[in-house]
Amino acid sequence: LCCVSPAVSPAVSLAVSPTVSPAVPPRHMDSVLDILDALESPARGGSPGAAAALGRALGVCSAPGCRAVLGEPPGPPERPPALTPGQWQLLTELLRHDPAAPALGAVLAPDGSTVALGPLLAGIEAGLRSAGLGRPLPTLDPPADPLLAVTITEALGTSFLLAHGGGHNATALGPGGCWDDVENPQNYTLRGPPSPVPDPVAIGAMDGAVLGARLARGPLPVAELLRGYYGTRNGSGAGRPPSSYRRRSFGALAGQGRLEKEVAAVLELLRTLPPTSKLLRDVGTQEVAAVAHRAAREFSERYVECPAIVPRCLWGARPYRGTPALLQPPLGSVFLHHTLEPSQPCLTFGACARAMRDMQRFHQDTRGWDDIGYSFVVGSDGYLYEGRGWRWVGAHTKGYNTQGFGVGIVGDFTATLPDPDTLALVRDELLPCAVRFGHIRPDFTLRGHRQLGHTHCPGNALFQEIQSWPGFQGTPVARGLGVGGPVGLVGRGLGSSCD
Numbered sequence: 001l002c003c004v005s006p007a008v009s010p011a012v013s014l015a016v017s018p019t020v021s022p023a024v025p026p027r028h029m030d031s032v033l034d035i036l037d038a039l040e041s042p043a044r045g046g047s048p049g050a051a052a053a054l055g056r057a058l059g060v061c062s063a064p065g066c067r068a069v070l071g072e073p074p075g076p077p078e079r080p081p082a083l084t085p086g087q088w089q090l091l092t093e094l095l096r097h098d099p100a101a102p103a104l105g106a107v108l109a110p111d112g113s114t115v116a117l118g119p120l121l122a123g124i125e126a127g128l129r130s131a132g133l134g135r136p137l138p139t140l141d142p143p144a145d146p147l148l149a150v151t152i153t154e155a156l157g158t159s160f161l162l163a164h165g166g167g168h169n170a171t172a173l174g175p176g177g178c179w180d181d182v183e184n185p186q187n188y189t190l191r192g193p194p195s196p197v198p199d200p201v202a203i204g205a206m207d208g209a210v211l212g213a214r215l216a217r218g219p220l221p222v223a224e225l226l227r228g229y230y231g232t233r234n235g236s237g238a239g240r241p242p243s244s245y246r247r248r249s250f251g252a253l254a255g256q257g258r259l260e261k262e263v264a265a266v267l268e269l270l271r272t273l274p275p276t277s278k279l280l281r282d283v284g285t286q287e288v289a290a291v292a293h294r295a296a297r298e299f300s301e302r303y304v305e306c307p308a309i310v311p312r313c314l315w316g317a318r319p320y321r322g323t324p325a326l327l328q329p330p331l332g333s334v335f336l337h338h339t340l341e342p343s344q345p346c347l348t349f350g351a352c353a354r355a356m357r358d359m360q361r362f363h364q365d366t367r368g369w370d371d372i373g374y375s376f377v378v379g380s381d382g383y384l385y386e387g388r389g390w391r392w393v394g395a396h397t398k399g400y401n402t403q404g405f406g407v408g409i410v411g412d413f414t415a416t417l418p419d420p421d422t423l424a425l426v427r428d429e430l431l432p433c434a435v436r437f438g439h440i441r442p443d444f445t446l447r448g449h450r451q452l453g454h455t456h457c458p459g460n461a462l463f464q465e466i467q468s469w470p471g472f473q474g475t476p477v478a479r480g481l482g483v484g485g486p487v488g489l490v491g492r493g494l495g496s497s498c499d
Contacts, residue, residue: 152299271283
């Protein structure tokens with residue numbers, strides 16, 4: 001779910017099984033919250049650390065560095081009486097460590113992200129123990145941050161170390177993937193060959209670090225913590241959940257400089273532990289520093305500095321009709337739109353996904369287009385939504401569709417602006433990252449739709465705003481359609497996707 005195009009390669013299916021018992025809950029965070037409620041219930045003899053301890057017994061903390069921090073796992077557990085057989089089956093499937101398929105332990109969160117439970121629960125346990133619940137965390141020698149070690153730095157360091165040995169182009173991060181059914185998620189499929197740190201592991205690690213740091217300041221029930229962070233009810237809540245700010249929160253906790261330092265530190269720790277000591281036997285200090293630098297830089301670019309992009313398969317897109325035409329990046333332009341309908345910004349994954357489906361249905365069935373017209377759509381939930389994407393010619397700005405990407409922001413911004421976070425998502429994250437990864441040229445021009453056609457799009461308020469943005473080119477607007485121009489001259493049939 002990032003600004004880098006997904007690899008064009010055969011999908012890797014991570015289906016749990018051909019058939020799933022109806023008694024097994026869906027692989028959604030809501031199911032995990034129900035399990036945590038049962039495990040933490042005082043009436044059933046539960047405690048805040050029960051889920052984390054159970055997770056380790058099932059194999060969550062199997063890497064050498066994690067075991068050095070949290071200790072050796074206890075013996076195989078039996079099903080707690082508080083859990084139904086279906087809940088126990090789901091939990092054991094999610095937490096059983098499988099290095100060949102790390103995304104098997106993932107669930108769909110209400111914000112639309114896919115979260116691996118292993119690093120999430122490891123971070124939660126580290127946070128609880130920092131707060132005084134359970135055995136204190138050890139002082140590592142060589143020194144390394146225990147919370148970051150069990151969530152992200154060990155996984156990141158070993159992944160990039162292996163990639164470093166396999167050549168400069170070896171994959172160390174990603175890919176993302178899709179669920180078979182967002183309402184009843186059971187099977188997750190990666191959109192390319194898996195690395196040791198696919199997107200769900202990266203997201204679970206960031207969440208584990210952020211929530212572990214919160215718990216270290218004072219313990220509280222884990223179910224309560226997660227419910228407040230992710231929201232509930234499969235994304236049907238009324239407002240944007242805190243989890244949609246994970247990139248900002250993780251960046252504040254571990255910016256690129258600190259992340260680089262901690263990856264190097266954990267690699268030096270792994271040099272002292274079996275079996276990773278063999279992996280690092282012929283790796284010098286300078287090589288460790290180079291691996292840590294690359295790991296921190298690429299992770300920060302992909303998961304902290306650049307926005308997450310919700311793929312078509314996750315918002316429920318229909319198939320493209322016909323044969324799409326390829327773009328030839330880097331392109332020279334970005335055209336900004338507002339959707340006009342829906343007129344209100346969408347604040348949750350559920351609302352934004354519905355808006356995407358409605359727009360695609362209108363563009364295909366009413367306008368007769370092959371697909372939704374925009375290249376990307378921006379929700380006020382903190383995410384970009386893939387329309388035609390980076391590769392295919394869109395239908396957003398008549399006469400210019402092959403020359404640039406069309407970016408629509410959900411809402412009517414004639415009189416009001418999107419919230420500051422949504423504006424920053426486009427101005428400070430999407431545009432610089434599109435340049436960085438070669439989708440648009442460094443000297444690209446940004447224009448509002450009205451500058452190139454008979455339309456009020458992207459709305460007077462938003463058009464005034466973007467005139468101060470980098471890359472804006474103040475070309476003449478269509479006659480009579482400048483700020484404050486007459487209403488009613490809209491371009492419904494002009495091969496463009498907003499008013």
